[in-house]
Amino acid sequence: MRDVDDHALAAELAGAAGRLLLGVRDEVGYGDARVLKDTGDLRAHEYLMAALAERCPGDAVLSEEGRSSVAGKRAEGDERAPTRNTATAERLTAGRVWIVDPLDGTREFSEEGRRDWAVHVALWERDASGRGRLAAGAVALPAQGLTLRTDATGGASLVRTDPGEPDPVTAGPGSAQPREVPLHVPAPDAGKLRIAVSRTRPPEFVRRLAAELDVDVELVPIGSAGAKISAVLLGEVDAYVHAGGQYEWDSAAPAAVALGAGAHASRVDGSPLEYNREDPRLPDILVCHPVSAPMLLTGIAGVSGAQPD
Numbered sequence: 001m002r003d004v005d006d007h008a009l010a011a012e013l014a015g016a017a018g019r020l021l022l023g024v025r026d027e028v029g030y031g032d033a034r035v036l037k038d039t040g041d042l043r044a045h046e047y048l049m050a051a052l053a054e055r056c057p058g059d060a061v062l063s064e065e066g067r068s069s070v071a072g073k074r075a076e077g078d079e080r081a082p083t084r085n086t087a088t089a090e091r092l093t094a095g096r097v098w099i100v101d102p103l104d105g106t107r108e109f110s111e112e113g114r115r116d117w118a119v120h121v122a123l124w125e126r127d128a129s130g131r132g133r134l135a136a137g138a139v140a141l142p143a144q145g146l147t148l149r150t151d152a153t154g155g156a157s158l159v160r161t162d163p164g165e166p167d168p169v170t171a172g173p174g175s176a177q178p179r180e181v182p183l184h185v186p187a188p189d190a191g192k193l194r195i196a197v198s199r200t201r202p203p204e205f206v207r208r209l210a211a212e213l214d215v216d217v218e219l220v221p222i223g224s225a226g227a228k229i230s231a232v233l234l235g236e237v238d239a240y241v242h243a244g245g246q247y248e249w250d251s252a253a254p255a256a257v258a259l260g261a262g263a264h265a266s267r268v269d270g271s272p273l274e275y276n277r278e279d280p281r282l283p284d285i286l287v288c289h290p291v292s293a294p295m296l297l298t299g300i301a302g303v304s305g306a307q308p309d
């Protein structure tokens with residue numbers, strides 16, 4: 001039995017990487033978006049790789065920025081190549097794998113004033129039977145002063161990391177509210193459905209889906225998969241639909257939190273999201289309150305072209 005709470009560790013590391021990223025925004029500024037994006041990606045990646053190596057030696061890591069294909073990327077003033085992920089063969093036989101996206105919503109991070117970007121830290125763990133599942137996850141929303149995380153009871157909670165921010169649960173003034181509250185996905189209002197979609201790459205079928213459903217649909221463009229799934233869990237939208245491309249790191253941590261908060265999270269054909277596979281592509285996802293899932297899955301199947309790759 002480990003004496004470390006993996007849920008608390010995920011939240012601590014996501015929050016710390018988030019604070020680091022707020023500092024990168026201040027330090028680098030918005031003059032050159034490419035420099036700001038690369039510096040944020042790589043500084044957060046290096047922080048998480050070093051923290052995981054120190055706190056969880058022996059665990060495998062799969063990070064967006066640890067692929068060999070990003071070896072040419074450099075943070076401003078840093079000549080090292082990014083620290084590499086655990087080799088694939090080793091990761092596939094590992095008992096514990098951290099799946100991290102050091103900066104999700106990189107584009108939004110580079111746009112002054114935008115708050116829809118996130119840090120994702122998830123733990124995938126193999127049980128005694130050899131089957132793996134998401135065991136813990138945390139999504140930091142540094143510019144919103146919030147972290148959404150799983151907890152040891154199988155649930156999820158919302159942590160206010162910036163006491164100056166109004167609490168989105170109670171909408172009360174910051175400091176008088178509890179710092180951490182349980183997180184449960186709220187049910188949608190009858191007859192209405194707000195669906196979060198990518199700002200830049202919404203699935204091509206989603207407009208047809210909106211027209212087909214028997215409810216009043218509003219499409220809400222938001223950056224970052226973590227920020228969109230958080231928006232579902234905070235009741236700012238009612239669903240997130242994506243297809244056409246994404247990777248395990250884009251959804252592992254937010255899916256872990258969503259499941260802990262009682263949400264439905266699956267592929268768009270209703271099959272389970274599976275992690276720590278040889279090929280990290282995981283191109284589509286649906287997250288919503290369980291009451292909306294049958295309608296959305298049927299609707300997506302109906303407008304098809306939306307089958308998983």
Ligand SMILES: Nc1ncnc2c1ncn2[C@@H]1O[C@H](COP(=O)(O)O)[C@@H](OP(=O)(O)O)[C@H]1O
Pocket residue numbers: 064101103104105106107197198199200201222223224225243244245246247250
């Ligand atoms: N068609 C696609 N192919 C590959 N990745 C995609 C994708 N659509 C979205 N993503 C990734 O999913 C995350 C959320 O995207 P979006 O904000 O458009 O919804 C982004 O992660 P990163 O910001 O970490 O690169 C983005 O790169």
Ligand SMILES: [Mg+2]
Pocket residue numbers: 064101103104105249250
């Ligand atoms: Mg991402």
